[in-house]
Amino acid sequence: MTAQILDGKATAAAIKSELAARVAALKARGVTPGLGTVLVGDDPGSRWYVNGKHKDCAEVGIASIQRELPATASQEDVENVVRELNADPACTGYIVQLPLPKGLDQNPVLELMDPDKDADGLHPTSLGRLALGIEGPLPCTPLGIVELLRRHDVEIDGAEVVVIGRGITVGRSIGLLLTRRSENATVTLCHTGTRDLAYHLRKADIVVAAAGVPHLVKPEDVKPGAAVLDVGVSRSEGKIVGDVHPGVAEVAGWISPNPGGVGPMTRAMLLNNIVEAAERRAGV
Numbered sequence: 001m002t003a004q005i006l007d008g009k010a011t012a013a014a015i016k017s018e019l020a021a022r023v024a025a026l027k028a029r030g031v032t033p034g035l036g037t038v039l040v041g042d043d044p045g046s047r048w049y050v051n052g053k054h055k056d057c058a059e060v061g062i063a064s065i066q067r068e069l070p071a072t073a074s075q076e077d078v079e080n081v082v083r084e085l086n087a088d089p090a091c092t093g094y095i096v097q098l099p100l101p102k103g104l105d106q107n108p109v110l111e112l113m114d115p116d117k118d119a120d121g122l123h124p125t126s127l128g129r130l131a132l133g134i135e136g137p138l139p140c141t142p143l144g145i146v147e148l149l150r151r152h153d154v155e156i157d158g159a160e161v162v163v164i165g166r167g168i169t170v171g172r173s174i175g176l177l178l179t180r181r182s183e184n185a186t187v188t189l190c191h192t193g194t195r196d197l198a199y200h201l202r203k204a205d206i207v208v209a210a211a212g213v214p215h216l217v218k219p220e221d222v223k224p225g226a227a228v229l230d231v232g233v234s235r236s237e238g239k240i241v242g243d244v245h246p247g248v249a250e251v252a253g254w255i256s257p258n259p260g261g262v263g264p265m266t267r268a269m270l271l272n273n274i275v276e277a278a279e280r281r282a283g284v
């Protein structure tokens with residue numbers, strides 16, 4: 001292994017301790033930030049992620065509001081929970097865990113959320129604000145990736161970035177983040193319709209692999225010294241298999257482990273969005 005590790009676990013721990021201090025300062029002013037989660041159905045992965053979010057809240061002093069609905073819940077049931085959280089003053093912000101079970105339409109649910117309570121940065125208003133350069137909550141995984149790179153001093157300014165995958169939580173929005181003047185990268189978004197992925201990969205200083213295709217990114221396609229972030233989650237015999245072939249660690253300059261890379265950063269950035277929203281409202 002030649003690549004240096006983009007250690008998401010350690011970085012997220014550092015961020016959480018910074019956030020704990022900010023939460024303590026808010027509480028001293030009489031403000032307790034609260035995160036709400038909406039979990040629909042019984043997907044074990046989604047349940048694990050939601051439980052993790054509440055464990056993180058307890059660690060930094062954020063209050064937890066948990067709403068659960070069975071897989072048989074109707075669109076109306078889910079939307080009613082959203083209405084309830086929109087009106088709950090104890091809830092600073094909340095997320096609807098994705099994906100929703102088959103038969104439910106996520107877009108009307110996301111649109112119904114109060115944009116000021118959007119902890120995930122996935123509401124159309126939040127994505128619109130990001131596109132327009134207006135302050136607001138930012139999508140957690142893209143934000144976690146930027147923070148992970150920054151805290152390891154990986155140069156983003158001027159970098160050629162290749163993103164693989166056009167899903168809502170990562171691929172669609174990360175380009176908006178990385179092409180802001182403050183980040184100043186050049187971004188190519190690749191997906192299943194991309195004719196020659198290897199051609200794009202070979203030019204990339206930074207690769208964000210979020211396709212969910214095991215070992216899609218191969219050592220021979222990676223530019224020596226590149227930073228490679230593995231966001232893919234496939235499972236084989238109970239273990240995570242990422243989008244990045246293990247041999248890439250011999251070529252890359254930086255690599256994020258999976259697990260232990262981008263995942264913990266996603267969780268830390270959700271807490272960050274809640275603390276920022278509480279601070280904004282408290283005028284801090």
Ligand SMILES: Nc1nc2c(c(=O)[nH]1)N[C@@H](CN(C=O)c1ccc(C(=O)N[C@@H](CCC(=O)O)C(=O)O)cc1)CN2
Binds near residue numbers: 095120141260265
């Ligand atoms: N409403 C949302 N839904 C989903 C999001 C999201 O950001 N908002 N992202 C993913 C799931 N996710 C958070 O919700 C998430 C995924 C992975 C991790 C994580 O820490 N993973 C661990 C490994 C865990 C394992 O063994 O399975 C790691 O990478 O170390 C945290 C959060 C989809 N849905």
